[in-house]
Amino acid sequence: MIPTSFEYKNAGSVADAIGMLGDDGQILGGGQSLIPALKLRLNSPGVLVDISKVDAIKGISDNEKSITVGGGATHASIASNADLDSAAPMLVQAAREIGDIQVRNRGTIGGSIAHADPAADWPAVLLASDANVMIQNKDGKRTVDIDQFFKGFYETALEEGEVITGISIPKSGFNKNSAYAKFKQPASRFAIVGCAAAVDIDGGVVKEARVAMTGVSECAYRVTAVEKALVGKALTAENIEAAVGDVTEGRDVMSDHYASEKYRTHLASVYAKRALKKLL
Amino acid sequence: MTKYIGKSIKRVEDKRFITGQGSYTDDIKIPNMTHAYILRSPYAHANINSIDTTAAAEADGVVAIFTGSDIPEAIAGVPCGWQVDFKNGDTMKEPPHPLLCRTKVRHVGDGIAIVIANTKTQAKDASELIEVDYDILDAVTCPKKAAEEGAPLVHNDVPNNMAFDWELGNPKEEVSAAMATASHVTELDFINQRMVPNAMEPRSAIGLYDTAYDKYTLYTSTQNPHLIRLLMCAFVLGIPEHKVRVVGPDVGGGFGSKIFHYVEEALVIWASKEIGRPIKWTSDRSEAFLTDAHGRDHITNAKMGFDADGKIVALQAYTYANMGGYLSTFAPAVPTYLHGTLLQGLYTTPKINVDVKAMFTHTNAVDAYRGAGRPEATYLLERLLDLAALEMNTDPAELRMKNFIPAFDGVEQEGYVTQVALQYDSGNYEPVLKRALEMVGYEAFREEQAAQSNGKLLGIGFSTYIEACGIAPSAVVGALGARAGLFESAQVRVQPTGKVSVYTGSHSHGQGHETTFAQVVADRMGIPLEDVDIIHGDSDSVAFGMGTYGSRSLAVGGSAIVKSVDKVLEKGAKIAAHLLEASADDLEYAEGKWTVKGTDKSVGFGDVSLTAYVPHNYPEGLEPGLDMNAFYDPANFTYPFGAHIAIVEIDKETGHVKLKRFIAVDDVGNVINPMIVDGQIHGGLAQGIGQAMLEGAQYDDTGQLINGSYMDYCMPRADDFPSFEIDRTVTPCPHNPLGVKGAGEAGAIGSTPAVVNAVVDALWKGGFKVKDVPMPMTPERVWNAMQS
Structure with a gap:
């Protein structure tokens, strides 16, 4: 668990950091992903520019x-x-x-x-x-x-x-009324699936909704079908059940030893519903 | 007389551990020390065509590089410490386990070269310059597939990859005949999965050769320094034992994985003489996943037959046990004498047969891991019992009560003779289960379970277990194939001022010996706890030792200490008698002084010890000094037992299992320090429940360990558990002076099947009649069980 050697630079400001990067530099923030990768030698930058002491962006x-x-x-x-x-x-x-x-x-x-x-x-x-x-x-x-x-x-x-x-x-209406629900991978506690839901309700019906998934596919994405299905209706358990279908449609669903494609697809719908139901 | 015994004295060792002042092998720095990195095979099975170290040898800071071909042929490799022969009498297949591979690699992580440099970073950097040309071969990782015709061979001279086959108990025909009379037979196929021990401190070893004295020192993170010395000197390197000092300093956990003699220990010792400088090697976490001996890995088929009254009439078990690529030190004993012998359980089963095939595969070695064989036996029995109760629609607690062996104390009543080669020492099984049922509120729970209707499934699971601990009578284990005795030694050295240094062959790596043993000595000698120091782990100061494993330290090591203390008091009495001008027979010893019975004439322990070292006024013919050795070889194993109950709640939508409650009532015999025993039980439960729910090494078909990091291999954490509810009964061991049975493994032995049984119970009650959910019971596996 020893990284290859690199030069360590401590940046005083963002501009400083950008100047220090050079050809093979990399920014070090909190290091929670980068340090393990360095230790496993999966990543070996020549320069590591530490911005963790730049107060202006904290x-x-x-x-x-x-x-x-x-x-x-x-x-x-x-x-x-x-x-x-x-x-x-x-x-x-x-x-x-x-x-x-x-x-x-x-x-x-x-x-x-x-x-x-x-x-x-x-x-x-x-x-x-x-x-x-x-x-x-x-x-x-x-x-x-x-x-x-x-x-x-x-x-x-x-x-x-x-x-x-x-x-x-x-500071929008939908952000004020938002929730996140996640099914954790028990070791890393990353999301096997996670759903963020933000719903603006006006006059008893959904005015705007934003629903996004993570953990499911190559990168996080919004489920616009669910968003559209919710608009104009009251936010009720029944309407949520009806609005949330297959939230992975058109996506390549990941499969690993914690969750197969089939199971992850199932969980994605469950967690889309659970995130939305947290707003009831 | 019991000022300390039975009290939760805070651990005296914790000051240094909590304040970061422990001294582990990797903390030790020796002048001129070099650092080693071991280049390991990335393949599970491959021929080595060539190894080119030219570029690596020229890299910065490199002192030396050795490959398998640099090691003299006479050094064949590390030995196995237990011989289990084939049923037909053929000798166990024991292919060499070389210090470094010469022509072939047999698992991912097998050592190719040791790179020694001035710093660890230089050693690792240089290792990346070594070019190894491999011919990659097909691998087999499953012990059952390894037995199939045409499976890739791990060792060319081991047909069918079988190290040995073995059988114990009643003849199979008798078991079949009894099974045929059964009114119900429960049959289960299951896997007791492979576990990675994950001690907090990774393995580490320092080899030091001192030319001036022609003497070696090995510092190593081990559970048994003397055994390592014996194996390494006599069976690996051919170095005279008196020229080698082995020190196991502070060791951060072992769970079995640090019992064994590893190639790295012999390598650093051998290479330190070659290069004339000390060498430190410390495993990193990735290496630990690949090379610390793993645990469990059984594939089992078992059948249990019941008569119409629910009495067990027969048990037949078939197991394929994975040994990995090589036989580790105790590996052959685990699926045999530590597993098959426990299949009587707590029950009166009249006919039992167990058949085990020990298989080589292209995986890391498998050996003893907390519980070692006994968790496998308990899992087998307890899964069958709960499943049988579901199938027969009877109560699992009542089914057990019906089959329990009646109480026996081993004094008035004989120890119970099993069908599988053991005689239990003492046991009283109903009270532990009754207490556990009382704690769980059984009737109320069943009502709550029946009423559950919120999208969750509630389940309850039982496990009533027995273990064989305090290993072990040397003659018995010798007859069973052990190549060592399993006694323990102790020396009690009384200083002139009456302070006491106790040298024990037991090794503490988390167990709290420095406290518990001191409590025993202080009470027996009637002196303050602070006057007792417990010393362990150094072969130059401790005369001999067989180390710590199998819940043996207090039962065997503690008994040796008691013997030494008694010898000290016996000699002290002679000195006291002389000082008191009385006969030793007329003296009684209490609270640190000898008193002439019926008088107020007495002399204190300190005066006697001073007299022993300043023998001016002294008994004629008596040697000066107060320093006594003892060896203790137990008369029998000890047999702790207990009842564990798990309550789980399954989320029907996701299959997620929440462990809601866990009740453990254990009987470990007499208890010296309740807090330490509670801690041992809690830790054991975490490991046992971890196996049921979270942990498990996964090799893919090519032999790659696909979850070899904490991002993928799920270690249990505090928030995975409810607060454990524990209690005890006390059935003293009749054959050791402390009446203790051992507590280190109980939690890990009893808990695993209770949790799986609870999940299966929840599923049945929810209408999903599955026999098994494979461990670890990941949410997907539980969800799958509900899709059928």
């Missing part, structure tokens, strides 16, 4: 129309944030169920979505929340709509030399 700030979660915010800091708990409770629920205490204290939301593990919790939650990902590179800053961010198996819209500085969560 905070969670409540703006008028959104909440900005710093890319360096730890899962633990999200789990205990009262503003998020009120504006988008699914973020807090998801954060509380990530890994274990050590993982939550070290791991960061930016690191997690940059890594884009297909079984990570954040991708589903951020898809459901209609978040924007704030990115910095050597030329400046850009923002990516979350719907355009996850591209595939460990693949995102993030390019070489870029750092995630924050995630902006709209």
Whole structure:
């Protein structure tokens, strides 16, 4: 469990970090995915640029129309944030169920979505929340709509030399009424399936719904069929049952020694319903 | 006299462990020490065409690289410590287990080369430069498939991959005849899956050769330093034993996996002389998954017959036991004398036969793992009993009560002679089950279960077990194939000031000996606990030892200590008699002093010990000093027993099982430190329940371990369990001076079938009449059981 040798650089700011990366550098956030990969020698960057001490991207700030979660915010800091708990409770629920205490204290939301593990919790939650990902590179800053961010198996819209500085969560009606439900792989406690559901209810009927799955396929995705089926109806157990069909349609469902394709497909529907029913 | 015995004294060793001041093998630093990394086979079965170490040898910091061909032919490899021959009398197949592979690899993780460098990083970096040319061959990982015609051979000279076959009990014809009379026969095919021991401290070994003294020192994370010394010196390296010191310093858990003599221990000793520098090797976690001897791995078919009254009339069991690629130190004993001999259980079954085939496969070696054979036997019996109760529509608790062996204390009543070669020491089985039923609130539970209607299925599972511990009478195990005696030694060295140093051959690696043994000594000598120090683990200070495993430390090691203490007191009495001008026969010893009976004339232990070392006024002809050795060879095994009950709730939609309650009532004989025994029971339960619900090594068909990390191999965590509800009954062991039976394995032996039985019960009550859910009972497996 000894990594190959690398140069370690401690960045004082995001701009600093981008400058330090060079040709074969890699950003180190909380290290909860990267360090094990280094130790197993599955990854061997020449330079490791540590951004875990860049305070500017660690905070969670409540703006008028959104909440900005710093890319360096730890899962633990999200789990205990009262503003998020009120504006988008699914973020807090998801954060509380990530890994274990050590993982939550070290791991960061930016690191997690940059890594884009297909079984990570954040991708589903951020898809459901209609978040924007704030990115910095050597030329400046850009923002990516979350719907355009996850591209595939460990693949995102993030390019070489870029750092995630924050995630902006709209203070919307659907985020205020949101929930996350997850069936855990017992060893890693990643999601075998996870579903994030955010539903805006107006005048007794669903005005807008966003439902996203993780753990099921190569990357997290929204289940627009369920979203559409819910709109215009009252949010009731019966309507949820009717709206949630096969939530894996059109997806290549993963199969591993914890969950076969058939079982995972079944669980995906169960957990889509459970996430939505948490909102009843 | 019992100021300490029976009290939950806090563990004296915990100060150093909790404050991070323990000294484990990897903490030891020796001047000029080098570091080793072992290049291991990535394939389960392959011929080695060539190994090119040229580039690696030139890498930074490399001191030496050795491959199999560098090791002298005379060093054939590590031996097996137990011989179990074929039924027909043929000798057990015992192919060599070389220190490093020469021409062929037999499991993923088999050693190819040892790279020795100034730092561990340099050694590992250099190992990546070694080029090995393999011809990859087909592998077999399943012990049953290994026996099939045409299966790939693990060792070319072992036909059908069979190490031995073995049988015990009544002749098969008698069992069949009895089975034929049964009004109901329950039959079950099941797998007792392979477990990875996962001690917290990975294995580590330091080899040191001292040219000045021509002496070797091996520091190793072991459960039995003296046995390692004996095996390594006499059977591997041919080094005189008195020239080797083996130290097992603080050891962070073993669970059986550190009993065995591993190739790395002999390698670092041999290579340290070759290079003239000390060598440290420490396993990383990935290596530990691949090379620490695994446990269990049985494929079993078993049948139990019942008469119309529910009395068991016959038991027939067939097992394929996976040995892995090589025979580890105790491996042959586990599926045989530690498994077959326990198939009487707590029951009066009149006819029993067990038939075992021990198979080589292209997997890591399998050997003793917490419980070793006894969990397999308990699982077999207890699964059959609960299943039979479901099939016969009778109550599983009543079915057991009906079949229990009646109480016997081993003093007034003879020990119970089983059909499978043992004589139980003492037992009283009904009270443990009755107490467990009382604790669970059995009738109320059945009502709650029947009323359940919230999409969940409730189930209850039982397990009433017996184990054979305190191993073992040397002559008995010798007759059964052990190549060692299983006694224990102790030395009680009284210092002139009356302080006491106790040297024990038992080895503590989590058991709390430094506390429990001190409680025994302090009470027996009537001195303060603080005046007693327990020393273990170093072959240069402890005369001899057979180590710690099989719940034997207190029953065997503790008894040796008691014998030594008694010898000290006997000699002390002679000195005291001289000082008191009385006859030794007229003295009585209590609370640390000898008193002339019926008088107030007395002399304290400290005065006597000082006199022993300053023998100015001293009995004529008596040697000075107060220092006594004893060896204790037990008269029999000890037989702890108990009743475990699990209550589970299944989520019908997902198959997820929640363990709601777990009740354990154990009888481990007398208890010295209740807190430590409770801790042992809790730890054992976590492992046993972990096997039922979460753990299990998975090899794919090519012999790759596909869950060799904590991201995939699920170790139980505290939040997987409810708070355990435990209690005890006490049936003292009649044949050792402390009346103790051993508590280290009970939790792991009893609990596993209780949990599986509870899940099967829940499924039956929910209308899904399945016989088995394979372990670990993952949600998908439970869900599958509900899809049929």
